[in-house]
Amino acid sequence: SQTIHQWPATLVQPVGSPLSLECTVEGTSNPNLYWYRQAAGRGLQLLFYSVGIGQISSEVPQNLSASRPQDRQFILSSKKLLLSDSGFYLCACSGTSYEQYFGPGTRLTVT
Amino acid sequence: AQSVTQPDIHITVSEGASLELRCNYSYGATPYLFWYVQSPGQGLQLLLKYFSGDTLVQGIKGFEAEFKRSQSSFNLRKPSVHWSDAAEYFCAVGPLEYGNKLVFGAGTILRVKS
Numbered sequence: 001s002q003t004i005h006q007w008p009a010t011l012v013q014p015v016g017s018p019l020s021l022e023c024t025v026e027g028t029s030n031p032n033l034y035w036y037r038q039a040a041g042r043g044l045q046l047l048f049y050s051v052g053i054g055q056i057s058s059e060v061p062q063n064l065s066a067s068r069p070q071d072r073q074f075i076l077s078s079k080k081l082l083l084s085d086s087g088f089y090l091c092a093c094s095g096t097s098y099e100q101y102f103g104p105g106t107r108l109t110v111t
Numbered sequence: 112a113q114s115v116t117q118p119d120i121h122i123t124v125s126e127g128a129s130l131e132l133r134c135n136y137s138y139g140a141t142p143y144l145f146w147y148v149q150s151p152g153q154g155l156q157l158l159l160k161y162f163s164g165d166t167l168v169q170g171i172k173g174f175e176a177e178f179k180r181s182q183s184s185f186n187l188r189k190p191s192v193h194w195s196d197a198a199e200y201f202c203a204v205g206p207l208e209y210g211n212k213l214v215f216g217a218g219t220i221l222r223v224k225s
Contacts, residue, residue: 032210043215043218044201044215049210051210099157099160100157102147104154
């Protein structure tokens with residue numbers, strides 16, 4: 001079964017600094033990959049998804065970007081963080097019956 | 112448009128009592144339906160899924176859900192709640208379009224009182 005790793009687990013960054021969150025997947029090949037954000041007290045917001053290496057689709061215009069340099073690696077980045085980028089970031093991968101499996105998440109606080 | 116509604120933002124249940132969390136969906140074809148649980152500060156864990164066959168599906172941790180096409184519902188149930196079930200629960204439907212995306216409900220926070 002799939003295992004999703006995310007790091008770092010927590011991150012505190014100043015406004016205007018860059019960001020790089022990494023997600024790696026084990027136990028599957030050629031999965032669809034997803035980045036979600038949960039703001040405090042709110043539901044899941046899909047940010048990006050990828051159906052293959054180098055293929056990124058954005059759901060919400062913002063100052064974040066995503067990349068998929070390898071089949072099982074998905075990276076979320078920003079050149080300059082905003083206060084509104086604070087939240088809990090979740091990476092997920094697809095299963096065999098359209099279900100998604102989630103990683104443990106990264107708590108990002110922008111100060 | 113596809114959507115998921117979880118009408119209850121919060122639910123409080125006594126330990127040992129039964130539980131039902133409601134989920135209604137809007138989807139143009141035969142849906143794949145899912146329930147997830149999230150403990151504070153953690154990722155989402157898949158409890159169960161439905162995509163065909165028996166409309167009553169069993170999941171992990173003693174949970175079950177029933178698909179009712181006529182009511183566009185997929186309610187989650189547990190006969191006897193344990194304190195460790197306190198968490199947030201999300202219903203989801205899919206797949207959507209290119210990328211096999213899912214639409215998630217806003218979540219229901221379950222509190223368990225002893």
